[in-house]
Amino acid sequence: xxxxxxxxxxTIIVIFALALWVLLPIEGERFGRKGIQYGxxxxxxxxxxxxxxxxxxxxxxVAEVMDGVIDVVANRINPLGVTEPxxxxxxxxxxxxxxxxxxxxxxxxxxxxxxxxxxxxxLKEVPVEGGEEGELEEQWVPATALLNGQERVLTSSxxxxxxxxxxxxxxxxxxxxxxxxxxxxxxxxxxxxxIGKRMGIFEGDVPLLGDDGRPIAPTVQAVIKESxxxxxxxxxxxxxxxxxxxxxxxxxxxxxxxxxxxxxxxxEDFVDLSVKAGVIAILLVMIFMIAYYRLxxxxxxxxxxxxxxxxxxxxxxxxxxxxxxxxxxxxxSIGMAVDANVLIFERMKEEFRTGQTLGAAVEAGxxxxxxxxxxxxxxxFIVCIILILxxxxxxxxxxxxxxxxxLLIGVVVSMLTAIVVTRTFLRLFVGTGLxxxxxxxxxxxxRK
Amino acid sequence: MMFNIVGKRLWFFLISGVLIVISVVALGVFGxxxxxxxxxxxxxxxxxxxEVSQGELEQELASLGYTSEVETNPHGDFVIRTVRLTTAExxxxxxDLTEKFGAVNEKxxxxxxxxxxxxxARVAAIAVAVAAVGVLLYVTWAFHRMPRPFxxxxxxxxxxxxxxxxxxxxxxxxxxxxxxxxNLMFITGVLAVIGYSVNNTVVVFDRIRENLRTGISANFEVxxxxxxxxxxxxxxxxxxxTLVVVVALILFVGTSIQxxxxxxxxxxxxxxxxxxxxxPLLLVVWEKGGWGGLMPGRSPARS
Numbered sequence: 002x003x004x005x006x007x008x009x010x011x012t013i014i015v016i017f018a019l020a021l022w023v024l025l026p027i028e029g030e031r032f033g034r035k036g037i038q039y040g041x042x043x044x045x046x047x048x049x050x051x052x053x054x055x056x057x058x059x060x061x062x063v064a065e066v067m068d069g070v071i072d073v074v075a076n077r078i079n080p081l082g083v084t085e086p087x088x089x090x091x092x093x094x095x096x097x098x099x100x101x102x103x104x105x106x107x108x109x110x111x112x113x114x115x116x117x118x119x120x121x122x123x124l125k126e127v128p129v130e131g132g133e134e135g136e137l138e139e140q141w142v143p144a145t146a147l148l149n150g151q152e153r154v155l156t157s158s159x160x161x162x163x164x165x166x167x168x169x170x171x172x173x174x175x176x177x178x179x180x181x182x183x184x185x186x187x188x189x190x191x192x193x194x195x196i197g198k199r200m201g202i203f204e205g206d207v208p209l210l211g212d213d214g215r216p217i218a219p220t221v222q223a224v225i226k227e228s229x230x231x232x233x234x235x236x237x238x239x240x241x242x243x244x245x246x247x248x249x250x251x252x253x254x255x256x257x258x259x260x261x262x263x264x265x266x267x268x269e270d271f272v273d274l275s276v277k278a279g280v281i282a283i284l285l286v287m288i289f290m291i292a293y294y295r296l297x298x299x300x301x302x303x304x305x306x307x308x309x310x311x312x313x314x315x316x317x318x319x320x321x322x323x324x325x326x327x328x329x330x331x332x333x334s335i336g337m338a339v340d341a342n343v344l345i346f347e348r349m350k351e352e353f354r355t356g357q358t359l360g361a362a363v364e365a366g367x368x369x370x371x372x373x374x375x376x377x378x379x380x381x382f383i384v385c386i387i388l389i390l391x392x393x394x395x396x397x398x399x400x401x402x403x404x405x406x407x408l409l410i411g412v413v414v415s416m417l418t419a420i421v422v423t424r425t426f427l428r429l430f431v432g433t434g435l436x437x438x439x440x441x442x443x444x445x446x447x448r449k
Numbered sequence: 450m451m452f453n454i455v456g457k458r459l460w461f462f463l464i465s466g467v468l469i470v471i472s473v474v475a476l477g478v479f480g481x482x483x484x485x486x487x488x489x490x491x492x493x494x495x496x497x498x499x500e501v502s503q504g505e506l507e508q509e510l511a512s513l514g515y516t517s518e519v520e521t522n523p524h525g526d527f528v529i530r531t532v533r534l535t536t537a538e539x540x541x542x543x544x545d546l547t548e549k550f551g552a553v554n555e556k557x558x559x560x561x562x563x564x565x566x567x568x569x570a571r572v573a574a575i576a577v578a579v580a581a582v583g584v585l586l587y588v589t590w591a592f593h594r595m596p597r598p599f600x601x602x603x604x605x606x607x608x609x610x611x612x613x614x615x616x617x618x619x620x621x622x623x624x625x626x627x628x629x630x631x632n633l634m635f636i637t638g639v640l641a642v643i644g645y646s647v648n649n650t651v652v653v654f655d656r657i658r659e660n661l662r663t664g665i666s667a668n669f670e671v672x673x674x675x676x677x678x679x680x681x682x683x684x685x686x687x688x689x690x691t692l693v694v695v696v697a698l699i700l701f702v703g704t705s706i707q708x709x710x711x712x713x714x715x716x717x718x719x720x721x722x723x724x725x726x727x728x729p730l731l732l733v734v735w736e737k738g739g740w741g742g743l744m745p746g747r748s749p750a751r752s
Binding site for chain 2: 050052107110111257258259260261262263264266267271274275277278279281282285286289290293325326329330332333335336337339340343344347351369372373376377378379380381383384385387388390391394395396397398400401404405408444
């Protein structure tokens with residue numbers, strides 16, 4: 002028994018040391034996690050929600066077209082130089098774009114949400130801007146041709162069907178496409194003059210890039226009238242390109258339906274303020290616990306330190322993105338974390354009252370408080386899970402989800418610390434001289 | 450010394466009744482002030498390089514024809530709520546203000562379309578309902594070995610509705626006086642209150658369950674009263690530690706999360722009260738057969 006206790010105590014110390022090592026320094030990298038992550042509301046940044054108008058897309062193609070639109074949007078964001086952009090589909094037809102730590106001008110925002118259209122371009126010698134007379138440089142300019150007497154640019158809107166990836170007879174990857182009648186006429190004129198030359202694929206002024214980070218620019222090998230293929234791409238490049246071309250085949254207008262744009266300076270002191278609130282809260286809770294429950298309260302305070310370090314380490318490891326409400330949830334969980342201890346100490350008080358020894362009171366206190374701890378925490382679990390689900394299903398739910406997650410982790414860890422850590426600490430005193438002085442462990446002084 | 454809480458149930462119900470009436474009247478008269486999360490619209494946070502007073506800004510906005518609400522944040526920025534602005538409309542809005550007040554920096558912008566707003570409102574309402582039903586089912590299940598487990602679930606829910614009404618009432622009054630809005634932070638707080646309120650109630654019910662099992666008395670009233678007294682210091686201590694934390698959040702973190710922390714403050718106080726003075730006492734009333742049991746009976750035997 003005593004040996005087992007020592008082992009548990011050692012395990013607790015090792016876990017604490019490990020958690021401390023993971024946590025500190027806060028911004029340091031551990032197990033590939035780069036410090037505690039803060040949400041947009043704390044570090045500033047932009048969150049944009051777009052609604053895609055899919056009225057011109059066949060229902061069966063929706064998923065693929067949306068993937069393509071997302072690729073196109075991602076392509077527009079790359080030049081903004083965001084370190085960790087996040088672009089994802091929400092529901093069936095919405096796109097959420099998150100750009101942390103970035104302030105975006107209205108013009109840039111407009112560009113991100115523009116309807117996708119890919120242009121084919123050719124290299125032409127044009128006068129150098131601001132250069133000397135007659136000085137020329139090669140530049141990608143839209144590949145145009147005449148259609149019914151008018152000059153038109155060859156774009157992705159001239160594809161007859163969706164493009165697709167296939168293998169040729171030799172097993173090589175190729176991207177197959179087919180032009181509409183007008184597209185065919187344009188393509189015929191353009192490819193005729195470009196044989197042996199390269200054709201680039203652009204979205205606005207941004208070239209589509211291959212796996213190697215260089216523009217995809219296949220060389221024209223024959224005159225293409227109705228249908229053709231692009232070879233020399235990796236499977237990954239071909240399928241990416243196919244999706245993007247398809248997204249640009251039919252117009253899928255994006256409407257901005259929600260946006261949050263937070264200046265990085267707004268959130269920065271919130272973290273400091275929360276840390277201050279958290280530290281003061283912990284100290285007050287500790288003072289109360291020690292004043293009321295004495296030595297037991299002191300042990301619970303040690304367990305609280307263990308709790309805080311372990312939870313923060315978990316936030317870093319999982320990782321949990323901390324938001325305004327998420328930090329609120331964590332600070333709140335500090336107050337609630339001592340609840341299991343309070344339940345147990347109150348039970349111990351009753352046991353002491355019936356004249357039990359410390360050992361018996363500790364065991365009975367923990368055992369009898371267990372059903373209350375379990376049942377009451379399960380109701381909090383239910384609510385936490387609902388909070389997480391709500392956060393996931395609404396456009397600006399990051400904060401709600403953050404709160405649910407931090408509270409859930411808090412409740413689970415607080416049950417563990419109360420049941421394992423506080424109990425182990427209390428057991429250390431069983432059989433010692435101090436154990437006979439029950440007033441040390443409980444507000445019950447034994448004088449009644 | 451033994452408190453007789455159960456015997457004074459009429460008083461507790463009266464206090465709650467008054468609170469609920471005040472809350473319902475406040476809700477009926479003032480309603481709730483929905484923020485842009487639920488009502489759609491735009492919030493633009495602007496910082497003027499020149500000194501501009503809130504009054505001047507409000508006057509200018511009104512003369513430009515914007516229906517707006519202006520607040521300031523601790524950074525000295527103006528937080529302006531308007532109808533939903535498109536990119537072009539926002540550019541015009543900023544241009545108009547620049548002409549009047551000189552250079553302006555946009556510190557933040559939030560824009561919520563009616564599609565998202567109505568979706569958010571719907572999800573929030575469903576979430577509160579699902580949380581309440583989930584808790585009812587869980588409490589009923591947790592007490593399924595007891596006679597009439599449904600009573601426990603229902604009483605927990607009545608106490609919960611009581612707490613939510615008080616929270617809503619307080620926010621309705623805060624909305625009328627200080628212009629506080631109902632936003633996602635508030636809903637987060639409300640869901641946390643649901644968890645907290647029932648958590649407390651379950652601890653009291655758990656003791657009733659145990660005391661019924663050990664058979665400390667054949668009189669249900671006595672069992673409930675003893676259970677209440679035995680869990681009283683736990684309930685108060687836990688509420689105290691949680692309140693300490695919430696007050697720290699209100700004092701030190703301030704306006705960014707005030708809706709959340711004030712919801713919790715009110716909810717925790719109401720939740721502690723209802724889990725002690727409403728849920729278990731309703732259980733007694735119900736057990737004794739209808740409202741006849743509302744009148745204080747003989748005082749429970751002293752233990």
